[in-house]
Amino acid sequence: MKRSAExxxxxGSGPVGMALALALARLGLHVQWIAPAERIAAPGDVRAYALNPASVALLRELRVWDAMPEDGVTPVRDMRVEGDRPGAVLEFTAWQQRVGELAWIVDAAELERAMRTAIGFAPAIEIVGSATAPGAPPALVAHAEGKHAASREALGVRWxxxxxxxxxxxxxxxxxxPHAGVAWQWFRSPDVLALLPxxxxxxxxxxxxVWSQPAExxxxxxxxxxAAFEAALAEATGRVAGRLELAGDRVGWPLALAQADRWCGPGWVLLGDAAHVVHPLAGQGLNLGLADVAALAQTLGGREPWRSVGDERLLRRYERARRGPTAAMAQVTDGLLHLFAADAGPIRAVRNTGLVLVNHAGWLKRWLAERALHG
Ligand SMILES: Cc1cc2nc3c(=O)[nH]c(=O)nc-3n(C[C@H](O)[C@H](O)[C@H](O)COP(=O)(O)OP(=O)(O)OC[C@H]3O[C@@H](n4cnc5c(N)ncnc54)[C@H](O)[C@@H]3O)c2cc1C
Incomplete structure (x- = not known):
């Protein structure tokens, strides 16, 4: 018997909410997407996201990837990580890892635009201006409202x-x-600096x-x-990527590590930054959020015919699948940050030597690249 669409x-009007709306519509569910109008009108974000192959595969499946403009996506073929001592370098190349690309850099605003367009073509998605709009009560509310999600408190979630x-x-x-597809990253006390081609x-x-610095x-x-900013940048990068000039505004993002104690309950679920926030030094926040989307879609798509999408036991399967990988990534980013933020001489020597050693340990390098590529 065919079940009626729940x-x-x-x-959530960000990339995770939009990807989820598209993924659930493909499962044949009726989706109400709550999107405040102002975000839709002006996504203008200066960020460029590094996306891993798993995120790209999901976006491809959702028909978003192929709709991205050609100049909104750049493949990364070489990644160079530098410490704070000359010669302390770790290099990853696509050919060494036997992949076509290590990652893709995408324009944040173009990605949202492509997702928004795909939503417009999905008949199963009803666009609603606010959660109080009239309509059938949903069997499940998916919260992808970002790190400031107001709904967590009402749901009794500890943040x-x-x-x-x-x-x-x-x-x-x-x-x-030319950038030649090379991504650069400098890890040193007290800052982390990334140049994404x-x-x-x-x-x-x-x-x-993306230049993370102590707040002051x-x-x-x-x-x-x-001109003074560009001079500071030239000093920090040693001009290895050439002479760099600003092409627009600079925007500051305060950084934190955060985690919700529960990701689901009867009739509700959390995804993306609403559930977890990591430091952007490894460029993994959105990759984690898109992996949440893929896992929730898989869980709901594979549910027993008699089970509702809002059933807490079903939703716990999603939470179990995602908690481990998310905690592991939070530990890696936090550990790297502390290791490289420490200014003490011995720690500095160990981390620089560590970069050189890892660079020469083929198996460890492959393992690290594998984690970064597939989350
Ligand atoms: C400087 C920087 C660089 C980064 N670089 C990378 C990178 O290279 N790779 C990567 O993977 N990640 C990166 N990230 C992380 C990435 O930006 C986030 O993980 C990602 O934006 C999370 O998406 P989201 O949709 O969960 O949340 P958000 O992007 O915060 O979107 C949530 C949206 O929902 C809206 N909202 C709130 N309440 C409601 C409501 N009630 N109804 C509807 N909408 C609501 C919010 O206003 C917000 O616009 C970076 C982050 C920073 C700060």
Whole structure:
């Protein structure tokens, strides 16, 4: 007997909420997507996300990936991680890992635009301006409202948050030489700096910058005149990527590690940053959120014919599948941050030596790359 489509309300207008709405519509569920109008009208985000192959596979399945403009996606073929001593370098290449690309860098605003367009073409998705709008009561409410999700408190969820006292400065840059698909990252006390190869505004020569700094220092960097900021950047990168110029605004993002104590209950579930937040140093936050989407869709799609999508026992299967990998990634990012934030001489020596050793230990490098590629 064919069961009638249950209704799921997806609350969250960010990339995780949109991906979930699309994934659930493909399962034949009726989806109410709650999206405040202002986010839809002006997504303008200077960030460039590093996405792993699992996220790309999901976006492809949702017909979002192929709708991305050509210059909104850049494959990463080489990744160089530098410590704070000359020669302390760890390098990953796509050919060594026997993959076509190590990751893809995508324009955050274009990704949201492509998802929003796909939602417009999905007849099973009803777009609703607010959760109080009239309509059939949903069997399940999926909360993907980001790290400030107001609904957690009403659901009785405890949110444990550790403020790193750091701010990530994000911006777009243009270089005077081609990026050649190389992503750069500097780990040293007290900052972490990433240059992600990109096509906008200048094809083949642009980067997305993510520069995590102690909050006070980030504040001064954000206040600097463009020329002074570029000089600070030249010093921090040693000009290895060429002369870098700002191509637009700089935006600061306060950084924290956070986790919800429960991810589901009867008729509700949490996903993405509403459930967990990690430091962006490994570029994994959205990858984790999209893995939540894939896992929840798989759980709901594989439910017994008599079970409702809001059944807590069913939703716990999703939580069990995702808690372990998320906690592991939170530990890795937090551990790396503490290891590289420490300024003491012996720790500094150990971490620099560690980078060199890992660079020469083929099996360990492969293992690390595997974790980074597949989450
Ligand atoms: C500087 C920086 C760089 C990063 N780089 C990477 C990277 O390279 N790779 C990566 O994987 N991750 C990266 N991340 C992490 C990534 O940005 C987040 O993990 C991702 O945005 C989480 O998506 P989300 O949809 O869960 O939450 P959000 O992006 O926060 O979206 C949630 C949205 O829901 C809206 N909302 C709130 N309440 C409601 C409601 N009641 N109804 C409807 N909507 C509501 C919010 O206003 C918000 O717009 C980075 C983060 C930072 C800060």
């Amino acid at each position: 209704c799921v309300r997806v609350q 444990t948050r550790h403020d790193y006292g750091q701010v990530a400065v994000a911006a777009r840059l243009v270089a005077d030489r 990109f096509e906008r505004p200048r094809a083949g020569c642009s980067y997305g910058l 220092r980030a504040k001064s960097l954000l206040a600097l005149e463009p």
